[in-house]
Amino acid sequence: MHHLQLKFAALLASAAAVSCQNYAQLARKLSSTAHIYQPGSDAFNAAVLRWSNFSTPVANVVVVPGTENDVVETVKFANVHSLPFLATNGVHGSISTLGKMTHGIEIHMSQLSSIAVAQNGLTATIGGGVLSKNLTDALWAVGKQTVTGTCECVGYMGPGLGGGHGWLQGRYGLISDQYVSMNVVLANGSLITVDQRSELFWAMKGAGHNFGIVTSITSKIYDIQHPNYAMETLIFSGDKVEAVYALANQQWLTDGASMPVDLINWSYWYFDPTTDAEKPVIAFYIIQEGVQTVDAAHTNPFLQLGPITTQAVSGTYRDLAGWTGISLSSTPCQKTGNANPRFPIYLKSYNSTAQREVYDIFCTATTAPSSPFSNALFMFEGYSQQGVKAIGQDATAFAYRADNLLVAPLLTYTPNGTLVDAIASKLGNTMRNILFLGSGESSLNTYVNYAYGDETPVAWYGSDSWRQDRLCALKEDFDPRGQFSFYAPIV
Known part of the structure; x- marks a missing residue:
C-alpha cells in the first residue's frame, strides 16, 4: 500500500511539473487554431464544467484541438509524460467510471465542428466535435437528414459510439449504423481510417469509447421524406x-x-x-x-x-x-x-x-x-x-x-x-x-x-460470450495498456 501511495503521489507531482514546464513544448506542435487552457482561467473552468457533478473526471489542463493532427500530437505528448487523457464534447456523460480519471489532459473536441456534404449527396463528413443540433440544421438546409441523438446538446459522435438512438432509427437504424468510415486516433497516437475493411469497425459501433478518439466520421445521409x-x-x-x-x-x-x-x-x-x-x-x-x-x-x-x-x-x-x-x-x-x-x-x-x-x-x-x-x-x-x-x-x-x-x-x-x-x-x-x-x-x-x-461489461455490451471475447481481443490489439478505460471499460 505504501508503494502504491508513493506511486500515486509521484504521478500527481509529474502532472504538476508538466503543467509548469512542458505545455509550451506541446503548443509549438499544435496548429495555430488550437488552444491550451490552464487551471484558474475562465476558459479552463468553462471547459471542465460538467453536466453531471457525480463522479467527475479531473483534468490538470485542457487542450482544444483545431485540427485532427492536434489530437495526434496531444495523445503523443500525454504518452511521453505518462499522463491520462479524456476526449469530451457535448453533455449528458454521467457514468461513474469517469471519476477514475484523477488527473491528466482533457481533449475538448468543440473546434472540430466541420460538416461537409459529398457532391453525390449520399454522405457527409462530420467533425468529432459536432453537436446533434448543428448537424440536423446543416443537413436540413440542403434538404437532407440523418440519424442523430434526440437531445440537441449531445454530441453527434458520442452517442453513436454506444450504438445511438434517434428519432429516425425506425427508418434507417441506429446512429452508428450510418457510419461509412471514421478517422480514429489510437492510444499510441497514430491516426487511422476505420471502415468495413477493418476489424475495429465492428467494435466502434457500440463499444467505441474503449478504442480511440474519433476526429471525424463519414456518415450516410438521406433526402428528407417526411418533414x-x-x-x-x-x-x-x-x-x-x-x-x-x-x-x-x-x-x-x-x-x-x-x-x-x-x-x-x-x-x-x-x-x-x-x-x-x-x-x-x-x-x-x-x-x-x-x-x-x-x-x-x-x-x-x-x-x-x-x-x-x-x-x-x-x-x-x-x-x-x-x-x-x-x-x-x-x-x-x-x-x-x-x-x-x-x-x-x-x-x-x-x-x-x-x-x-x-x-x-x-x-x-x-x-x-x-x-x-x-x-x-x-x-x-x-x-x-x-x-x-x-x-x-x-x-x-x-x-x-x-x-x-x-x-x-x-x-x-x-x-x-x-x-x-x-x-x-x-x-x-x-x-x-x-x-x-x-x-x-x-x-x-x-x-x-x-x-x-x-x-458490468456483460450488461453494457451483451451477455453472449463471443461478444465479450471479441471485444477483449480487440482491446488487447488496439489498446493493450487500457488507456481508453474511463468510459464503461470492457475490462
Whole structure:
C-alpha cells in the first residue's frame, strides 16, 4: 500500500511539473487554431464544467484541438509524460467510471465542428466535435437528414459510439449504423481510417469509447421524406399507471411487435405540484411522422382513460426536441451543478404490475418532505425499431436490437457528500431491478450511453460470450495498456 501511495503521489507531482514546464513544448506542435487552457482561467473552468457533478473526471489542463493532427500530437505528448487523457464534447456523460480519471489532459473536441456534404449527396463528413443540433440544421438546409441523438446538446459522435438512438432509427437504424468510415486516433497516437475493411469497425459501433478518439466520421445521409410531424401530449394522474402502460402494450407491443415505423411513444414521470399536488404525473407523448395531426386510432384509446389534460401540436422534425423538453434551451441541456445519474434498462414491453411498483417508489422518493430527488425524472423511450432490427444482431458491437423500450430514472439532485450518492444508487438500482425482474429476461440489458457505472461489461455490451471475447481481443490489439478505460471499460 505504501508503494502504491508513493506511486500515486509521484504521478500527481509529474502532472504538476508538466503543467509548469512542458505545455509550451506541446503548443509549438499544435496548429495555430488550437488552444491550451490552464487551471484558474475562465476558459479552463468553462471547459471542465460538467453536466453531471457525480463522479467527475479531473483534468490538470485542457487542450482544444483545431485540427485532427492536434489530437495526434496531444495523445503523443500525454504518452511521453505518462499522463491520462479524456476526449469530451457535448453533455449528458454521467457514468461513474469517469471519476477514475484523477488527473491528466482533457481533449475538448468543440473546434472540430466541420460538416461537409459529398457532391453525390449520399454522405457527409462530420467533425468529432459536432453537436446533434448543428448537424440536423446543416443537413436540413440542403434538404437532407440523418440519424442523430434526440437531445440537441449531445454530441453527434458520442452517442453513436454506444450504438445511438434517434428519432429516425425506425427508418434507417441506429446512429452508428450510418457510419461509412471514421478517422480514429489510437492510444499510441497514430491516426487511422476505420471502415468495413477493418476489424475495429465492428467494435466502434457500440463499444467505441474503449478504442480511440474519433476526429471525424463519414456518415450516410438521406433526402428528407417526411418533414412534418405531429404530437399529442396526454397528462395522466398516477392512479392510471397500470392502465396507461397495459394499453400501450395492447396498442403496439403485443406478440413481439414494435412501434409502427411512423410512430414514437415517449413518456416521463415527474412531480409537478401545479398539476398534481400529491403525486408525480405521467406525461405521455404520441409522436407521428408525416402528418398534421396524430391519427385518432392511436390517440382515442388513451383519451378514453381520462387524462388530466391533452395538447396537440404540429410542426417539423426540428420541433421534436422542443416538444419533448430536450432542446438547447431546455433544463436537461443546462449545466446546473446537479448530479444526474441514470439507471437504464432495455425492455421488450411494459409489465404494468412492475410499472405500478416502481411508480410507488418513485412517488415516495420525489414527494417526501426534504427529499433530495424532487426534481427526478423517469424516462420511457419507445422508438420505432424497424431500421434497427433490419440489421443483423451480430453486425455490430451494439447488442440490443431485439429490445423495444429504453427506460431510465434520472435522479437529479444537489451533490452533498457520499451519503446522498449512496441513497441515489440504492434507489435507482432498486427501481431498475424491479423492472428487470418484471421483464422475465435472464440478463440485464443496459444502454451504455445512459449507464450509471456499476453495471458490468456483460450488461453494457451483451451477455453472449463471443461478444465479450471479441471485444477483449480487440482491446488487447488496439489498446493493450487500457488507456481508453474511463468510459464503461470492457475490462
